[in-house]
Amino acid sequence: MIDLIQASKICKDEREKRGLSRKDLHKITKLPVDIIRRLEEDENYLKKEPYAYFQMKVLLNYFGIDEELSREISPEEPKKEREEIVEYQPKSSFLKFFKGVFGALILVLFTALSFSFKEKDEDNFASFLSLLNSTPEENAKPQKNPDRNIKNIKNIHLKAKNYVWITAYIDGKEKVIKLRKGQSIKLKFNKKIKFETIGNANNLVIIFDNRKVALNQKIIHNLFVDNEGVFYNGYNLAQEES
Incomplete structure (x- = not known):
């Protein structure tokens, strides 16, 4: 199975391999030249235009590429962020002591508050998290499996x-x-x-x-x-x- 972006590259390579211009391909498939250009180069068009799926199938069928076409676009692999180089700076013993004491006080205060409110707000906090992770449509109606209607x-x-x-x-x-x-x-x-x-x-x-x-x-x-x-x-x- 291939997605629209993979199919785009395959069809473009196949067109160029056969020595066909986009105008030649338009005469054969009846797809407009601008649509063929978008199918080959415009990833935004492939992701957002619902008719791109059916138009791409026309190209695949013409070139005789017997691959099942997915409607979903495979997510790109996340790019590794460049690690920042932090220059080492020596700190005075007084500054280290002050930060250590301040951090300890904050930790004690946070722990005390957490224990006092934990039992009371545990259910409310869980409900709040579930609301953050759902959309209004998900809360309004149950999810449907689109494959059941195919x-x-x-x-x-x-x-x-x-x-x-x-x-x-x-x-x-x-x-x-x-x-x-x-x-x-x-x-x-x-x-x-x-x-x-x-x-x-x-x-x-x-x-x-x-x-x-x-x-x-x-x-x-x-x-x-x-x-x-x-x-x-x-x-x-x-x-x-x-």
Whole structure:
């Protein structure tokens, strides 16, 4: 599994390795040139823009990079702070004695106050700490596990309102499909389906998880389907239609 920043570097290296400019990649994937630049160079865009996940999947699918993409950004390793060099300064015996006595008095006073209030405020202090470590949303409602709502979709239905022809790659295997008016078929997949070309796409309805996705262009290239949705130009059409 790779995160968005790792995927960004992989896709940029792959584009340059193939001798493609960003404009060339735009013509193939239909992603705007500025979006491709942001996906390759702008970490802030990758961290904050929700559509960056789906747009990156378009690039990964085009380059044939079969890696599972994580929505989370891996935290950077903390940088070691430079240790400060403190110059040794000799201290007088009087100053050492004064600081020692003062420190001892403070310690005795703090210990006495701690014992006197410990039993009384122990529960309140624990409650206060728990409030500091939680957000208002956490206090208002229980946490939900987002993985519980993820469905493992492994098939779609295609229904033709008129003649439709399709070139698809189902888990990497090429399949040519021709549908007559009123005809429907079911496609099963393990990882993904790449619709390289859909002719008369405006006459095709894709049913994903009981949701209908209608296409409004006559010819469509590079439409992808996986267990999360139907993706075109970086957007999940199944999510938008729901």
